Amino acid sequence: MNSPAARVVSAEPAWRGVCRLSDLVPGSGVAARLGSDQVALFHTPEGVFAIGNFDPCSGANVLSRGIVGDLDGRLVVASPVYKQHFCLRTGECLEDPGVRVPTWPVQVAGEDVLLADQPQSAAALER
Amino acid sequence: MNKPRLVVIGNGMVGQRFLEEMVERGHPYEITVFCEEPVPAYDRVQLSSWFSGATADDLALTSMAWFREQGIKLVIGEEATCIDRERREVTGSRGTVVAYDELVLATGSYPFVPPIPGSEREACLVYRTLEDLGAIQAAAQTSRVGAVVGGGLLGLEAAKALQDLGLETHVVEFAPQLMGVQLDGPGGALLRRKIEELGVQVHTGKATQHIEDGADCRHRMVFADGELETDLVLFSAGIRPRDALARDCGLLLGERGGVVIDDRCRTSDPAIYAIGEVALWQQRIFGLVAPGYDMARQLAAGLCGDADAAFRGADMSTKLKLLGVEVGSIGDAHGRTPGSHSCSLEDSVAGVYKKLVISEDGSRLLGAVLVGDTGDYGSLLQYCLNGIDLPPAPLSLILPAGEGKPALGVDALPDSAQICSCNNVSKGDLCAAVSGGCTTIGALKAETRASATCGGCSTLVKQVMDAELKRQGVEVTNHLCAHFPYSRQELYHLVRVNELRSFDALLQAHGSGLGCEICKPAVASILASCWNDYVLDPRHVGLQDTNDNFLANLQKDGSYSVVPRVPGGEITPEKLCVLGEVAQRYDLYTKITGGQRIDLFGARVEQLPAIWRELVDAGFESGHAYGKALRTVKSCVGSTWCRYGVQDSVGMAIFLEERYRGIRSPHKLKMAVSGCTRECAEAQGKDVGVIATEKGWNLYVCGNGGMRPRHAELFASDLDDATLVRTIDRFLMFYIATADRLQRTSVWRDNLEGGLAYLQAVILEDSLGIAAELESQMQALVDSYVCEWKRTIEDPEALKRFRPFVNDERGDEQIVYVRERGQKRPARPEEKAEVTAHEPQRVLEETL
Numbered sequence: 001m002n003s004p005a006a007r008v009v010s011a012e013p014a015w016r017g018v019c020r021l022s023d024l025v026p027g028s029g030v031a032a033r034l035g036s037d038q039v040a041l042f043h044t045p046e047g048v049f050a051i052g053n054f055d056p057c058s059g060a061n062v063l064s065r066g067i068v069g070d071l072d073g074r075l076v077v078a079s080p081v082y083k084q085h086f087c088l089r090t091g092e093c094l095e096d097p098g099v100r101v102p103t104w105p106v107q108v109a110g111e112d113v114l115l116a117d118q119p120q121s122a123a124a125l126e127r
Numbered sequence: 128m129n130k131p132r133l134v135v136i137g138n139g140m141v142g143q144r145f146l147e148e149m150v151e152r153g154h155p156y157e158i159t160v161f162c163e164e165p166v167p168a169y170d171r172v173q174l175s176s177w178f179s180g181a182t183a184d185d186l187a188l189t190s191m192a193w194f195r196e197q198g199i200k201l202v203i204g205e206e207a208t209c210i211d212r213e214r215r216e217v218t219g220s221r222g223t224v225v226a227y228d229e230l231v232l233a234t235g236s237y238p239f240v241p242p243i244p245g246s247e248r249e250a251c252l253v254y255r256t257l258e259d260l261g262a263i264q265a266a267a268q269t270s271r272v273g274a275v276v277g278g279g280l281l282g283l284e285a286a287k288a289l290q291d292l293g294l295e296t297h298v299v300e301f302a303p304q305l306m307g308v309q310l311d312g313p314g315g316a317l318l319r320r321k322i323e324e325l326g327v328q329v330h331t332g333k334a335t336q337h338i339e340d341g342a343d344c345r346h347r348m349v350f351a352d353g354e355l356e357t358d359l360v361l362f363s364a365g366i367r368p369r370d371a372l373a374r375d376c377g378l379l380l381g382e383r384g385g386v387v388i389d390d391r392c393r394t395s396d397p398a399i400y401a402i403g404e405v406a407l408w409q410q411r412i413f414g415l416v417a418p419g420y421d422m423a424r425q426l427a428a429g430l431c432g433d434a435d436a437a438f439r440g441a442d443m444s445t446k447l448k449l450l451g452v453e454v455g456s457i458g459d460a461h462g463r464t465p466g467s468h469s470c471s472l473e474d475s476v477a478g479v480y481k482k483l484v485i486s487e488d489g490s491r492l493l494g495a496v497l498v499g500d501t502g503d504y505g506s507l508l509q510y511c512l513n514g515i516d517l518p519p520a521p522l523s524l525i526l527p528a529g530e531g532k533p534a535l536g537v538d539a540l541p542d543s544a545q546i547c548s549c550n551n552v553s554k555g556d557l558c559a560a561v562s563g564g565c566t567t568i569g570a571l572k573a574e575t576r577a578s579a580t581c582g583g584c585s586t587l588v589k590q591v592m593d594a595e596l597k598r599q600g601v602e603v604t605n606h607l608c609a610h611f612p613y614s615r616q617e618l619y620h621l622v623r624v625n626e627l628r629s630f631d632a633l634l635q636a637h638g639s640g641l642g643c644e645i646c647k648p649a650v651a652s653i654l655a656s657c658w659n660d661y662v663l664d665p666r667h668v669g670l671q672d673t674n675d676n677f678l679a680n681l682q683k684d685g686s687y688s689v690v691p692r693v694p695g696g697e698i699t700p701e702k703l704c705v706l707g708e709v710a711q712r713y714d715l716y717t718k719i720t721g722g723q724r725i726d727l728f729g730a731r732v733e734q735l736p737a738i739w740r741e742l743v744d745a746g747f748e749s750g751h752a753y754g755k756a757l758r759t760v761k762s763c764v765g766s767t768w769c770r771y772g773v774q775d776s777v778g779m780a781i782f783l784e785e786r787y788r789g790i791r792s793p794h795k796l797k798m799a800v801s802g803c804t805r806e807c808a809e810a811q812g813k814d815v816g817v818i819a820t821e822k823g824w825n826l827y828v829c830g831n832g833g834m835r836p837r838h839a840e841l842f843a844s845d846l847d848d849a850t851l852v853r854t855i856d857r858f859l860m861f862y863i864a865t866a867d868r869l870q871r872t873s874v875w876r877d878n879l880e881g882g883l884a885y886l887q888a889v890i891l892e893d894s895l896g897i898a899a900e901l902e903s904q905m906q907a908l909v910d911s912y913v914c915e916w917k918r919t920i921e922d923p924e925a926l927k928r929f930r931p932f933v934n935d936e937r938g939d940e941q942i943v944y945v946r947e948r949g950q951k952r953p954a955r956p957e958e959k960a961e962v963t964a965h966e967p968q969r970v971l972e973e974t975l
C-alpha cells in the first residue's frame with residue numbers, strides 16, 4: 001500500500017512514519033503495522049500513544065478497538081474482549097501487574113505520526 | 128523440633144473449612160489429608176448448578192496449589208480404610224500409612240438407597256458427588272423419563288437437575304407431603320401445586336416395592352397401589368453418616384449411626400475428633416453445611432489453644448429456591464413447642480403461604496414456614512434468633528409490602544445478631560469490617576465471608592452495610608462511575624432537559640476526567656435514547672464498545688459476527704438463499720440462533736462493509752445484535768397456519784420488531800408474540816411478551832431468560848392492537864428513562880419501589896401525568912430510525928474505520944481457522960502454532 005507517511009522515514013532513521021494525524025479519530029484507537037509488529041495507536045487529549053495491539057488476556061489482536069479513558073489517574077485502554085485495563089504510558093495491565101504489553105515512543109511532526117522502530121524497554125519506563 | 132502430626136480424613140466442605148480455619152489461626156501441626164474423591168473439596172451445596180452451566184472449576188473450593196502453598200500433604204484419590212488406635216496410624220486403600228498424634232474424621236455421609244429389589248439396576252443412581260453428576264448426565268442421554276425417589280430438600284434439587292437435563296420428571300415420596308421436615312401440611316401442599324405447575328409430577332404416599340423391566344421405558348417402579356414407568360431412577364431418600372471406619376476401630380456410635388462427639392467435637396477416643404455430617408452431637412446429625420462449618424471453626428480454635436471454644440448446636444432454618452419456588456423454614460416450623468400458637472396467611476391466587484409460630488405469651492417468634500415468597504425470611508429469622516419483641520399484631524409481619532407492614536430496621540438488631548448463618552458473621556462483625564474500610568459488598572464478602580456460601584443473607588448484609596455507612600456519615604452513592612457524580616437516571620434527565628448532544632458537553636458540564644469504559648457507552652446509549660443520532664458520528668465513535676463501533680459482535684479471535692434482522696423470524700426463500708450465498712462467498716460459519724434468525728461468524732473487520740453491502744442490497748437491515756437495543760421479537764406461526772391460533776402473531780411480531788428496532792436502551796430488549804395460550808413463542812420469558820386471546824392480546828412484562836430466569840408478569844389483558852402498542856410505548860420509554868445501566872427490565876422491576884402495582888399505575892392509569900410525553904418521545908425515536916448499516920456503507924468517512932490497519936490493507940494474518948463439521952472455526956492456540964509454523968514469515972517491511 002502507498003503509505004502517505006513513507007516520505008518522512010529518511011528524516012530521522014530511528015523513527016518510522018505510520019500515518020497522518022487525520023487518520024486517527026480523537027478519543028479512539030486504530031491499528032497499524034510496524035515491521036512485523038501490530039501496534040495500537042490512540043489519539044487522546046493528552047497526546048498520541050502506541051502500545052502493542054495483541055491482548056495477552058484474550059490472545060487476539062484487538063487492543064486498538066478498546067475504549068480509552070482514565071482509571072485512578074492513569075490513562076488506559078480497556079480491552080474489548082475481557083475488559084482488562086492497560087496503561088497507555090507503560091503498557092502495564094492494571095488488573096494483573098505481572099502482565100504488560102510493549103509501548104513505542106511516538107512523535108507527531110506536523111501532520112505525520114511517527115513511531116520509534118524499537119519498543120521502549122521496561123527499564124526505560126521505570127525511570 | 129518435631130511438629131505434632133494431625134491427620135484429617137475427608138476433604139469435603141467441612142474438612143476443607145477446617146483446614147482453612149487452622150491456616151488462619153497459624154496452627155502448629157504437620158497436616159496430612161486423605162481425600163477419597165479425585166479432586167479436592169468443591170461446593171456440594173451448589174452441585175445442581177452444574178446442570179445449568181457451572182463447571183467443576185466454578186464449584187472448586189480449593190486447589191492443589193493451595194495445599195502446596197500451605198505445606199499440607201494431600202493424599203488424593205485414596206480412601207482411608209483402617210484406623211489403628213493403638214499405633215495411632217491410618218492406612219489407605221492404596222497402602223499409604225500415616226501416623227497421627229491427633230485425628231479428625233470429616234467423612235460426611237452417603238446417600239441412603241432403600242433396600243428395594245431392583246434398586247441395583249442400570250440407570251438407578253444417587254446424587255452426592257461430582258462423579259455422580261457425570262453418571263446422571265450419561266444416563267439421561269438415553270432417557271426420556273426420570274423419577275426421583277424422595278421428596279425432601281435434596282430430592283427436589285435432584286428433580287431440578289433432571290428437568291434441566293430435559294427429562295419428563297417425577298418425584299415419588301413415601302410420606303403424604305413434600306419436605307415434611309421443613310414444612311407443615313398447607314405449605315407442603317402449596318409447594319406441590321407450584322412444582323406441578325412447572326411440569327414436575329408429584330406422587331406422594333407411594334412406597335416403591337420393587338423395580339422391574341418397563342414396557343415403554345427402561346424400568347417400571349411398582350408401588351402398593353399403582354406403578355410408574357421411567358428410564359432413570361435417582362435415589363434421594365436421605366443420607367447416612369459414613370461411620371464405618373469409626374465403627375471398625377471401636378469408637379462410640381449413636382444407635383442409628385453417627386460418631387458421638389462432645390462440645391469440643393471429641394469422640395470417645397480423646398485423640399480423635401469428628402466434624403460435619405458424620406458427627407452426632409446430643410443425638411443429632413446436622414445435614415446442613417452451616418453447622419458443620421461451625422464445628423470446623425470451634426475445633427480449629429480448640430486445637431490452636433482456645434480453651435473456651437465449643438460447639439453449642441445450630442439453627443436449622445433454611446431458605447431455598449427449589450425448582451424456582453421460594454421456600455423458607457425457620458425454627459419450630461411445626462409448632463411443637465407446648466402452648467405455642469400460630470397464625471397464617473394463604474393467598475392461593477398469588478401462590479403464597481406464610482405461617483408464624485408464636486410463643487404462648489405472644490411475645491416471641493418460635494418458627495415460621497414460607498412458601499412462594501421468602502421476602503420476609505431475613506427479618507423473621509432475626510426476630511426468632513434474637514428474641515426480639517413481636518409487634519402487637521404479628522400477622523402484619525407477613526403482609527405484602529406497603530400495607531402497614533412494620534419494618535425491622537437493621538438498627539433494631541443487637542450487635543450479636545447473626546446475619547450470615549453459613550459463616551457465622553454477626554452484625555457487629557460486619558460493622559467492624561465496614562469501619563475497617565470495606566465499603567462495597569465485594570470487599571465485605573472477601574473480608575468476612577458473609578453471603579459467600581448460600582447467599583441467603585445478601586439483602587440483609589447490604590442493609591447492614593448501608594446503615595453502617597450512613598451512620599458513619601458516608602454517603603451511599605449510586606454514581607455511574609468516578610467521572611460522573613450522578614446515577615444513570617439523573618444523567619438521562621440532564622441530557623434530555625439540557626438538550627446535551629455529546630459526551631464532551633455532558634462531561635464538561637457535569638463530570639470530570641476523561642471518562643472510562645463504564646460511562647462512555649452508558650452516555651452513548653443515553654444520547655441515542657434521547658436523540659437517535661447516527662452512532663458512528665465522529666462525536667460518538669470513541670464512546671462505543673467495539674460491538675457498536677463496528678456494528679457487529681466481537682468474537683474470541685478478534686473477528687466479528689453478522690446478524691441481519693429477520694423480523695418475527697419470517698423469511699422468504701429468496702432471502703434465505705442470499706444469506707447462504709453470502710456465507711459461502713465469505714466462508715462464514717453459519718448458525719441458527721436462539722432468537723429465530725441466522726448468525727454468520729468469522730468475518731474480519733475489513734470484510735464487514737462488503738458483506739453488508741450485499742445484504743443491504745438484498746433488503747436486509749442491521750439486526751442490532753451488537754447494541755443494547757431490541758434484539759428479536761420471536762413469534763409462533765399463529766392463526767395464519769396453526770389450528771389453535773386466535774390472532775395473527777407473526778403479523779404483530781413483525782409490526783413490533785419494525786417499530787422498536789434500533790432504539791437504544793439501558794440493556795438489550797427481547798420480545799415475543801404467541802398466537803394462543805399454548806405459548807409456543809415463550810413470551811413469558813421476555814422483557815415484553817404478548818399472548819393472543821379471543822378478545823385481543825394479553826401483555827406480559829419484565830421476563831428474563833439468561834442467568835437469572837424470571838417469568839414475565841401479566842400486566843394488562845385483552846388489549847386491542849392500538850392500546851397494546853401504546854402501552855408498550857409507554858412501558859419502554861419509562862424503562863429507558865429510569866433504569867440503571869445494564870439493568871434488564873426484570874432487575875429494574877425487582878428494584879422498583881411499589882412493584883408491579885406502581886408500574887401499572889404509571890403506565891395504565893397515568894398516575895404521574897407523563898404518559899403523553901412518553902408516547903411522543905417514543906414516536907420521535909420510531910420516526911428517526913435509519914438502518915445503521917445502510918447509512919454506514921454510504922459514508923466514506925465511516926468506512927475508513929473498517930480498514931484492518933491505517934497503513935496496510937491486508938488483514939490480520941493471526942486470525943486462523945480450521946474446519947469442523949463442514950464449516951470453519953477459530954483455531955485453538957496449539958492448532959494455530961501448527962498452521963503458522965508452516966507459513967513463511969511474511970515480509971511486510973517493504974510495503975511500509
Ligand code: SRM
Nearest residue numbers: 680688719720721722724726752758831832833834835871
Ligand atoms: C447468537 C446467540 C446464541 C446462539 O447461537 O443461539 C447469542 C450469543 C450471545 N449472547 Fe445471548 N445469544 C443468543 C440468544 C440468547 C438468548 C435466547 C433468546 O433470546 O431467546 C438468551 C436468554 C434470553 C434472555 O436474554 O432473556 C441469551 C442470554 C444472554 C445473556 C444473559 C442475559 C441476562 O439477562 O442474563 C448474555 C450476557 C449479557 O447480555 O450480559 C448474552 C450475551 C451474548 C453474547 C453477546 C456474548 C458476547 O458478548 O459475546 C453472544 C454473542 C453473539 C454474537 O457474537 O453474535 N446472551 N442469549 C443468540 C442470538 C439470538 C439473536 O438472534 O439475537
Ligand SMILES: Cc1cc2nc3c(=O)[nH]c(=O)nc-3n(C[C@H](O)[C@H](O)[C@H](O)COP(=O)(O)OP(=O)(O)OC[C@H]3O[C@@H](n4cnc5c(N)ncnc54)[C@H](O)[C@@H]3O)c2cc1C
Nearest residue numbers: 137139140141142163171172206207234235403404415416
Ligand atoms: C445436591 C446437594 C445439595 C445440598 N444443598 C444444601 C444446601 O442448600 N444447604 C446446606 O446447608 N447443605 C446442603 N447440602 C448438604 C451439604 O453438602 C453437606 O452438609 C456438606 O457437604 C457436609 O460436609 P462434610 O464435609 O461433612 O461432608 P462431605 O462434603 O460429604 O465430605 C466428605 C468427604 O469425605 C470423603 N470421605 C469419606 N470417607 C472417606 C475416607 N474413608 N477416606 C477419605 N475420604 C473420605 C468423601 O469422599 C467426601 O469427599 C447439599 C448436599 C447435596 C448432595
Ligand code: SF4
Nearest residue numbers: 180720721726833834
Ligand atoms: S452464545 Fe450465549 S450461552 Fe453460548 S457461550 Fe455465548 S453467551 Fe454463553
Ligand code: FES
Nearest residue numbers: 547549580581582
Ligand atoms: S447465610 Fe448462607 S451465605 Fe450467609
